[in-house]
Amino acid sequence: xxxxxxxxxxxxxxxxxxxxxxxxxxxxxxxxxxxxxxxxxxxxxxxxxxxxxxxxxxxxxxxxxxxxxxxxxxxxxxxxxxxxxxxxxxxxxxxxxxxxxxxxxxxxxxxxxxxxxxxxxxxxxxxxxxxxxxxxxxxxxxxxxxxxxxxxxxxxxxxxxxxxxxxxxxxxxxxxxxxxxxxxxxxxxxxxxxxxxxxxxxxxxxxxxxxxxxxxxxxxxxxxxxxxxxxxxxxxxxxxxxxxxxxxxxxxxxxxxxxxxxxxxxxxxxxxxxxxxxxxxxxxxxxxxxxxxxxxxxxxxxxxxxxxxxxxxxxxxxxxx
Amino acid sequence: xxxxxxxxxxxxxxxxxxxxxxxxxxxxxxxxxxxxxxxxxxxxxxxxxxxxxxxxxxxxxxxxxxxxxxxxxxxxxxxxxxxxxxxxxxxxxxxxxxxxxxxxxxxxxxxxxxxxxxxxxxxxxxxxxxxxxxxxxxxxxxxxxxxxxxxxxxxxxxxxxxxxxxxxxxxxxxxxxxxxxxxxxxxxxxxxxxxxxxxxxxxxxxxxxxxxxxxxxxxxxxxxxxxxxxxxxxxxxxxxxxxxxxxxxxxxxxxxxxxxxxxxxxxxxxxxxxxxxxxxxxxxxxxxxxxxxxxxxxxxxxxxxxxxxxxxxxxxxxxxx
DNA sequence: CTGTTAGCGCATTCAT
DNA sequence: ATGAATGCGCTAACAG
Numbered sequence: 001x002x003x004x005x006x007x008x009x010x011x012x013x014x015x016x017x018x019x020x021x022x023x024x025x026x027x028x029x030x031x032x033x034x035x036x037x038x039x040x041x042x043x044x045x046x047x048x049x050x051x052x053x054x055x056x057x058x059x060x061x062x063x064x065x066x067x068x069x070x071x072x073x074x075x076x077x078x079x080x081x082x083x084x085x086x087x088x089x090x091x092x093x094x095x096x097x098x099x100x101x102x103x104x105x106x107x108x109x110x111x112x113x114x115x116x117x118x119x120x121x122x123x124x125x126x127x128x129x130x131x132x133x134x135x136x137x138x139x140x141x142x143x144x145x146x147x148x149x150x151x152x153x154x155x156x157x158x159x160x161x162x163x164x165x166x167x168x169x170x171x172x173x174x175x176x177x178x179x180x181x182x183x184x185x186x187x188x189x190x191x192x193x194x195x196x197x198x199x200x201x202x203x204x205x206x207x208x209x210x211x212x213x214x215x216x217x218x219x220x221x222x223x224x225x226x227x228x229x230x231x232x233x234x235x236x237x238x239x240x241x242x243x244x245x246x247x248x249x250x251x252x253x254x255x256x257x258x259x260x261x262x263x264x265x266x267x268x269x270x271x272x273x274x275x276x277x278x279x280x281x282x283x284x285x286x287x288x289x290x291x292x293x294x295x296x297x298x299x300x301x302x303x304x305x306x307x308x309x310x311x312x313x314x315x316x317x318x319x320x321x
Numbered sequence: 322x323x324x325x326x327x328x329x330x331x332x333x334x335x336x337x338x339x340x341x342x343x344x345x346x347x348x349x350x351x352x353x354x355x356x357x358x359x360x361x362x363x364x365x366x367x368x369x370x371x372x373x374x375x376x377x378x379x380x381x382x383x384x385x386x387x388x389x390x391x392x393x394x395x396x397x398x399x400x401x402x403x404x405x406x407x408x409x410x411x412x413x414x415x416x417x418x419x420x421x422x423x424x425x426x427x428x429x430x431x432x433x434x435x436x437x438x439x440x441x442x443x444x445x446x447x448x449x450x451x452x453x454x455x456x457x458x459x460x461x462x463x464x465x466x467x468x469x470x471x472x473x474x475x476x477x478x479x480x481x482x483x484x485x486x487x488x489x490x491x492x493x494x495x496x497x498x499x500x501x502x503x504x505x506x507x508x509x510x511x512x513x514x515x516x517x518x519x520x521x522x523x524x525x526x527x528x529x530x531x532x533x534x535x536x537x538x539x540x541x542x543x544x545x546x547x548x549x550x551x552x553x554x555x556x557x558x559x560x561x562x563x564x565x566x567x568x569x570x571x572x573x574x575x576x577x578x579x580x581x582x583x584x585x586x587x588x589x590x591x592x593x594x595x596x597x598x599x600x601x602x603x604x605x606x607x608x609x610x611x612x613x614x615x616x617x618x619x620x621x622x623x624x625x626x627x628x629x630x631x632x633x634x635x636x637x638x639x640x641x642x
Numbered sequence: 643c644t645g646t647t648a649g650c651g652c653a654t655t656c657a658t
Numbered sequence: 659a660t661g662a663a664t665g666c667g668c669t670a671a672c673a674g
Contacts (some may be wrong), residue, residue: 001667011644025518026643048667051368051650058428060583066393067589076387079414084664088428089413093400106381107409110367111432242593268388272563274570274595322653332660335651347659369651372666 001042008036019044050112059295060108062092064120066099068239070267070284074119077288085292090209092122102127103281109134115295121184136298138291142185146307151294153287153308157186160280161193161202161313164234164262167278167314168247169201171321173232173260177225178207179244180236187236190264194234204229210240222247231259232320236269238263238279245319260320275318283310322363329357342446369499371433380408380616381429383420385415385422389560391588391605395440398609406613408435423448430455436616439563442505455638457619459612463506467628472615474608474629480631481601482514483521485555485583488599488635490522492642494553494581498527499545500565501557508557511585515555527551531561543568552580553641559584559591559600566594566640581641596639604631 005012010029018025018033025033036042050056061078063071079089092108094101101123108116115136118128123139127149131137138151146152168176178194180187191207198205208225222244235241241263248255253274255261263270266281287310294306326333331350339346346354357363371377380518382399384392396412403410413429415422422444429437436457439449444460446468452458461473467473489497499515512528519526529546543565556562564583569576576582576596584591587602587610608631615627 011646013645013669017643020669024480024643029643043431045372045433045667046648047372047433049669051366051372051667052669054650066397067390069388072387072393076414077418079416090415091414093397093412095397096401106364107439110364112366112368140652210656246593246595252530269593272567272590272593274567333652334654334661335659338659341653345659350659366651368652369666372651372668373653602669 001044003040004033004037004042007040008033027081038157044321054112055114055299056112057086058088058111058113059094059292060090060113060116062094062108062116062118063106064094064102064122066093068237068267069269070238070265070282071119072282073267074288075220077284078117078119078140078291080285081289081292085296087296088291089178094122096170098122098124098127102200114299115118117291117295121186124182136295138294138298140287140291141269144185146305149307151291151298151306153290153294153307153310154186155310155312157189157312158196160264160282161190161234162197162311163280163314164264165194165197165201167316168232168234168260168262168320169203171232171260174201174203175206175228175230176203176232176234177230178205178234178236179210179222180207181210181240182236190236210243223251226253226259232261233259234262236264238265238267238277240274241277241279241319242269245275245277256318256320262320266315270315270317273319278317278320279315280312281315282312286299286310322365324361325354325358325363326446329354369385375433376435377433378408379411379432379434380613381411381413381432381434381437383413383415383422383437383439383441384427384640385443387414388557389588390590391559391586391603392440394588395605398605399438399440399461399612401414401606402610403615406617408613408617412445415443416493419443419445419448428450435620438612438616442507457616459615459619461608461612463510465506467626470618470626471611472567472627472629474611474615474631475507476603476631476633478510478606478633479514479517481553481585481603482511482635483518484511484601484635485585486515486518486522488637489528489553489555489581489583489641490524492553492581494526496527496551497524497553497555499526499557500531500543500561501528502531502561503557511557532551544572548578553582554580555583557585559586559588559598562598562600563594563641565589566596566598577639577641582642583635587636591636591638594640599638599641600636601633603633607631 001015002012005015018030063074063075065071082089092104093102118139121141126146130149132149140153142154180191195205213293233244241261244261253259263277266279270277270279322333324337326336339351382396384396386392400410413425415425439460442462449468449471453470461474463475501512516526554565562582563580574580584598584600587600591598591600
């Protein structure tokens, strides 16, 4: 910076002001300074600036999984929104274990980011609170309960599950199985939504906790359920719905004729499977945008907690017309 | 730090030494210092340390796409390898345009990372060279040509294409279409590999540049090719192979009986499609590990360029048995 | 608009 | 083992 200053024949302070767009700098001098800076390839030292300013103008997004298309789609939505707010986004990947997750969150916070958004239900409340003591945190997705000090935005899982059940019931299905291998909050909420909706229709709820074999394939415990006459499945998310479709394919079960399938998330997978998957859509673009807005408000000093719930909607495709 | 020092009844310098594991600190005092640091929740200020030490012990991974499972799988492989080397990894997402890409690369470099690995063929050579002037760069994937000053690790695309063609030819196919919508280096290399292999088998090469409609679906220009009697397709990557499978499904073309399909990358998609996709596997775990090793060597001062080429192998599944 | 001063949190050196 | 001093590159406050 001293170099730029001397070459432009001004003071170091003026260079600082000019480069940051301070209005109190004459247009001509600013022009010259910017010119010189470019010439000698000067770039402000972000770390030094952050050390002094006590903020980085950067936010982190931490996601549990790079494999689940829904997660990466949400991350992309957050990025888009952040970009519009002149915030640079750093991604980190938590790898599905709580220890990893904590390490990653701290690694991000160590960079003194202005805030982080967590896209995962693998982060326990205590971990989130610890993080929130270091920087504003907003969570996209559902946590066990409202966590003090952090904002959240998620979709109404109970309503989403009801959309799925209503759709299947309206199509004449009465033996509707719920497939759900997740003990975490979003999974539980969808399960409860399913149970409530089934009750509302006077139908008997039946839940199957699937698990994956060593090769990552769905264990064939669906066979028993199908033998019991189930002709429709509402799965906890698109990944599990795709597992069900795969199982059906491998066992010559016709979808949707013998078995209708509904997923959750409306991720890329829903468009990729054949037959295409009917799925509950979470408004991820809106949710990402709101997450960024909430983060900005927090950075700006808001201290009450906001918990936003967005309405899902059903996207009907071939797997459950 | 001053706080820790006074509480532990030692000097600030000693705290610094103790926390960084300097051998010249007595075991008992170190113990006490670490203890106190933990008690009051002290964490070293990474930015200040980096400012002083001129390195961050962090590397960046920049990837063009979060949607292409192969890319995220490579990123995960790099992360795993980096973790073993005690390096913390930051991800950034380039969003498929060259401008975005450059912005992201610079955003990462502005953090004074010790190095970056680029997982993308969207970064033009000049951009990579500019980046390499700021920090060590290694590229995973193929660039137009060997770029001065950066290391690269990729698979042998020509050999991979030949594996696919050989397999199809051995299964009795002679009308093998190549589907390839990518004008970028890896795409070109696979195309050339296809052409060479077809020539070697005395077969006529035929290439179709697919494009996507507004809804992201593959445009139906496959129809013509199939009418011409093609009974096998080798696609440039799994995404395009999945497009072909989708097309086949939507047009009642039986795979593999009427049309055999081979993809490239052996990503998650290959296991997800039905029928499961035969695909050329890139050894991404090895490639990621090597990328990290090369980066460490660069950080350590190596200045010659390394360009590594790994051997692909074919994974046979149902779409082309 | 200038130029000086102070300090962000740390690592490092050196004399003690 | 100490503790004072220096500087990493920058911003901010202030008197000119």
